[in-house]
Amino acid sequence: MRIETAKKIYIFSPGLRIWHWVNFLTIITLFATGLYIGRAFFLGPTGVEATYAYGEGLTMGLIRKVHFIAGYVLLASFIFRLLIALFSKRDRLVLPTLWRRDYWVGLKEITLKYILLMRDDEGHEYIRNACARTVYPLVYLAILFMIITGFGMYGMSNPSGFWASLFGWIVWFLGGEFSTHMWHHWVAWLIIIFAVLHVYFVVREEAIKKNGELSSMFNGYKFFKGKPVDLEDIE
Amino acid sequence: METFWEAFKRHGVSRRDFIKFATTITGMMGLAPSMVPTVVRAMETKPRVPVIWIHGLECTCCSESFIRSATPLASDVVLSMISLEYDDTLSAAAGEPLEEHRKKIMKEYWGNYILAVEGNPPLGEDGMYCIVAGKPFLEHLKESAEGAKAIIAWGSCASWGCVQAAKPNPTTAVPVDKVITNKPIIKVPGCPPIAEVMTGVVMYMVLFDRIPPLDSQGRPKMFYGNRIHDTCYRRAFFNAGQFVERFDDDAARKGWCLYKMGCRGPTTYNQCGSIRWYNGLSYPIQAGHGCIGCAEKDFWDNGPFYERLTNIPVPKQEADADRVGAVAVATAVGGAIVHGVASKLRNSGKKEG
Ligand code: HEM
Ligand code: HEM
Ligand code: SF4
Ligand code: SF4
Numbered sequence: 001m002r003i004e005t006a007k008k009i010y011i012f013s014p015g016l017r018i019w020h021w022v023n024f025l026t027i028i029t030l031f032a033t034g035l036y037i038g039r040a041f042f043l044g045p046t047g048v049e050a051t052y053a054y055g056e057g058l059t060m061g062l063i064r065k066v067h068f069i070a071g072y073v074l075l076a077s078f079i080f081r082l083l084i085a086l087f088s089k090r091d092r093l094v095l096p097t098l099w100r101r102d103y104w105v106g107l108k109e110i111t112l113k114y115i116l117l118m119r120d121d122e123g124h125e126y127i128r129n130a131c132a133r134t135v136y137p138l139v140y141l142a143i144l145f146m147i148i149t150g151f152g153m154y155g156m157s158n159p160s161g162f163w164a165s166l167f168g169w170i171v172w173f174l175g176g177e178f179s180t181h182m183w184h185h186w187v188a189w190l191i192i193i194f195a196v197l198h199v200y201f202v203v204r205e206e207a208i209k210k211n212g213e214l215s216s217m218f219n220g221y222k223f224f225k226g227k228p229v230d231l232e233d234i235e
Numbered sequence: 236m237e238t239f240w241e242a243f244k245r246h247g248v249s250r251r252d253f254i255k256f257a258t259t260i261t262g263m264m265g266l267a268p269s270m271v272p273t274v275v276r277a278m279e280t281k282p283r284v285p286v287i288w289i290h291g292l293e294c295t296c297c298s299e300s301f302i303r304s305a306t307p308l309a310s311d312v313v314l315s316m317i318s319l320e321y322d323d324t325l326s327a328a329a330g331e332p333l334e335e336h337r338k339k340i341m342k343e344y345w346g347n348y349i350l351a352v353e354g355n356p357p358l359g360e361d362g363m364y365c366i367v368a369g370k371p372f373l374e375h376l377k378e379s380a381e382g383a384k385a386i387i388a389w390g391s392c393a394s395w396g397c398v399q400a401a402k403p404n405p406t407t408a409v410p411v412d413k414v415i416t417n418k419p420i421i422k423v424p425g426c427p428p429i430a431e432v433m434t435g436v437v438m439y440m441v442l443f444d445r446i447p448p449l450d451s452q453g454r455p456k457m458f459y460g461n462r463i464h465d466t467c468y469r470r471a472f473f474n475a476g477q478f479v480e481r482f483d484d485d486a487a488r489k490g491w492c493l494y495k496m497g498c499r500g501p502t503t504y505n506q507c508g509s510i511r512w513y514n515g516l517s518y519p520i521q522a523g524h525g526c527i528g529c530a531e532k533d534f535w536d537n538g539p540f541y542e543r544l545t546n547i548p549v550p551k552q553e554a555d556a557d558r559v560g561a562v563a564v565a566t567a568v569g570g571a572i573v574h575g576v577a578s579k580l581r582n583s584g585k586k587e588g
Contacts, residue, residue, distance in 0.1 A: 196568055
């Protein structure tokens, strides 16, 4: 029996971990409230005069307010995420490294692993596999898109106000306010589909390698057998 | 050209009525009361402006709307405020001499007349889908625009393309600003635009001798700055979550919000909620029907009008974003479970070799 020595490597900074969970909670809130905004599948208090209905439970007004508050939190946490990436190297792990050979080797290996032609303990070890490297930047872009379209629509209730001057252009770029609503709606679903697959691949990694993948977003550490190929990205 | 005040006097309007009129239109143009003296002075000194009004591919609903303007009366605008020199639809019986007159006016007031365009030019088959005075409207438009001071694009046709430009746009109809690029163009969208908005835009241009402040889309800010939804009198029902779910339900009788009936008020910029129609009598939502977004670009392609969300083209299915999304998420979850079990099996046991 061979004893494998596992190396414990510190990957995620506290800032990144806090950002990740704040981001997760706000997106879930935004999605739940957003779905209701797009399709009001239950009615508010119907026995009350509209003027007095505000204090009466789950009204459209309240749900929209929650959506907008969560929207502000999402924006704040996004800015925070950019700032930490500016100041610390390990928080820039998200940038794709398309120009490096190890990215393309990794992309081939991860594809073979995911279509089950290769075992997960074969090939090279990566801190961040090439698939994740490709998808995470797109997720950040999707979140940015939601922020721009969201605040664009939000701001147009005052077309010469702050938010409209900052993000109002997106409404016309996407061909009008209606299309902007639809794009906001479609990309909301894309983000949720990502979340489902993301959780699956995290759990899969954990279940197969038992490398601390799942807990890494809480305590910052993952375990490796040797020296990961892309170790230089965080050190 | 005579001034408005002179034209009013000629029609026997008293000074008192003249001042009242000036005060009313100041409000209609979205200006502060302090602007009344400026408006009065402008009306006393500014000459009437010659207008050439041409018609392309369209249904003439803009003209129909315009002649119903009550404040000011369309007749006042046409007879005393502008000098409507050419309108081929109104003067169809005049025939050939009318075309001569257009050319004469263009030459006489080169650089000073306003060109009002209703409808739009189809580009397909060299413009042969719309013929005016024996020539493609496309040429008619380009020729008339040559010496214009500014162009008013009446309605959604001239502004965005409207129904004739809806997919698949068989005649390649395009809005005016796709053809004329070297003149200031004021877009006054709507199918049709509200009468008082139309007269308001004309008055602003002739009284102040400049184009009204426009938004980034070329629409006058004072008339297209707000969404119907933000000025709608049913908004309280929206915020309370009190929605009509069928046109014959109790909620419809109570006048609740039409959001779930596909109302496009939340995505449409127009004055229907505040100026309303027929001298402020009513507007579609007040009459119990949702807005269809007629002042918005490509509103014909954003159907169905009675659904909140558009359809996504899925073969043999009526499907919107939520339906497609739910199926996709369910597929992802199912796929993950299957893939997970397979992965576990693939990786079971020792590494070979
Ligand atoms: C809306 C939901 C979620 C979004 C948008 C999201 C987004 C992200 C992003 C962008 C990263 C990369 C961070 C970086 O390095 O810049 C990440 C990493 C991670 N997330 Fe999530 N996440 C979501 C939900 C979750 C959930 C529910 C879990 C827990 C099961 C989770 C666990 C992880 C883990 C373990 C990592 C590190 C994985 C790695 O190194 O490749 N995430 N997530
Ligand atoms: C990942 C983040 C987000 C998700 C998943 C999300 C989801 C949604 C969904 C599904 C809708 C309904 C769209 C429709 O059919 O009209 C919606 C509407 C909206 N969202 Fe978001 N949203 C997000 C971020 C934001 C942000 C950051 C803001 C900025 C304040 C925002 C502002 C809005 C506004 C103004 C509406 C339209 C509300 C209305 O029409 O009454 N959203 N959102
Ligand atoms: S009826 Fe239409 S415009 Fe009026 S509040 Fe409801 S959704 Fe908005
Ligand atoms: S309510 Fe909407 S569809 Fe009706 S006239 Fe106004 S903008 Fe056009």
